[in-house]
Amino acid sequence: MLGVTVFCVFLLGTATALDGDVRLSGGSSQNGRVEVLHGGRWGSICLDGWDFNDALVVCKQLGFPWLNRDDWNYDGGNLTELVWLSNVQCKGSETRLDECANDGWTDHQCAETRRAAAVACMDQEEFKGQHFFVILGDGNGPSLLENDGRVMLGYYKDLGIGTRIYLVCDQGWDLADANVICRQDGHYSAKRALTDSYFGNYRPLRSQEVAYLATDFACIGNESKLIECPANFWFQDNCTANHQAGVLCNRIKEPEDFQLRLLGGSNANEGRVEFHVNGTWGSLCLKKDYTFFDEESDVICRQLGLGYGLEAPQDDRFGRGSGPVVFPTYVVCSGSESSFAQCYMPDEPDQECLNLEGSSEASVICSGPIPGDEATLDQCNLGRWFGNDCTQSTLLGLTCSASAGNVVTAAVPSILVFASLAVFLH
């Protein structure tokens, strides 16, 4: 106990002694006149040239993530006797005030205003309540199935995107984080978390300020906004070049109880496709002219942890089921889905479908499980239009861990499954 106490006192003693430290006075723990330590003496800062970015750096240095945009320029009152800094010019990405350009450490006269620089910072809880809106930049734009783009956020008090844009650094950017952004943007879930400035580096409009929101996002998956997730380096430009984060979002509402299985095959890697929706197992009837392409069978095989699709026979060789039959007016997978439920598939049961000439139960033959490098799935680059340039083994990685044993049933990877997978991978 004694040791702990001594240690704490020692830490406090060290913390208060650092040159360049800042403190607030004349207000509360969150707001007040800014004072800075230099040469063992505290002094105030001249209000001349003091702006939002300077205030942001002070708040960050004090451990606050953000500051009150309405009233960041707290009234600091009169200057103290000693005025250490004047004309401070932070960019906003610095972590300490003494990293910002200024007119030098000397006792400034600050004749013009005689007012002290001050801030009103925002604590973590207040910050989480702020509204940042999502913009997906430079993607293909929304389609029936997907929406994608570079992750950009605007702050609702910033008068649109014209003034300030916040980007996200791709370090640690994964599916759990992407899920939060996709849902925040009004979509159902994320298909992919894209890295390495997949959508190019953002080119700011003239007079637009660009900053990084944070890096190392570690969302659990149940957050409704990205800023609720833990992250590092809030509002710091701690991102190397070409590392802006992006997302590919799913716009299809997946049934919550969606599951998939293969039945009637001679081994676990093949069979007719049955899926579980709304409490019932049923099958999928393909009319004569409908066909499963590689994308559809790939998604099914991948979801079951059975590698990729080799064949999609349409001859009922795996028999017929007895459950309700869904006739898809339209099934199309882009190939990048993590679940077959993300492929557009209106569920209109049609028991007659299988009686039509040339129709058959949808079936697949999968390659079988392929050991893949699961951690690298999100690193794969997607082709711009419904394709991808991953090697097969990286593309197949996601569901490998679900394929242990011969169980060929895989629940739809819900957001929480994504999240736990992501946590597991970390």
Ligand SMILES: *[C@@H]1O[C@H](CO)[C@@H](O)[C@H](O)[C@H]1NC(C)=O
């Ligand atoms: C601030 O300075 C003005 C002008 O020197 C003075 O009249 C006023 O009393 C000061 N206010 C405080 C709170 O010290």
Ligand SMILES: *[C@@H]1O[C@H](CO)[C@@H](O)[C@H](O)[C@H]1NC(C)=O
């Ligand atoms: C998310 O889940 C965690 C762990 O179950 C819980 O502690 C936290 O309160 C949840 N957050 C929200 C926003 O629901």
Ligand SMILES: *[C@@H]1O[C@H](CO)[C@@H](O)[C@H](O)[C@H]1NC(C)=O
């Ligand atoms: C990010 O911050 C850490 C810790 O301050 C530093 O070591 C690292 O170099 C920074 N990276 C970039 C790209 O700025």
Ligand SMILES: *[C@@H]1O[C@H](CO)[C@@H](O)[C@H](O)[C@H]1NC(C)=O
């Ligand atoms: C799901 O089942 C319920 C009750 O059986 C039914 O009312 C509902 O229409 C079904 N929904 C769909 C999408 O089939």
Ligand SMILES: [Ca+2]
């Ligand atoms: Ca993460």
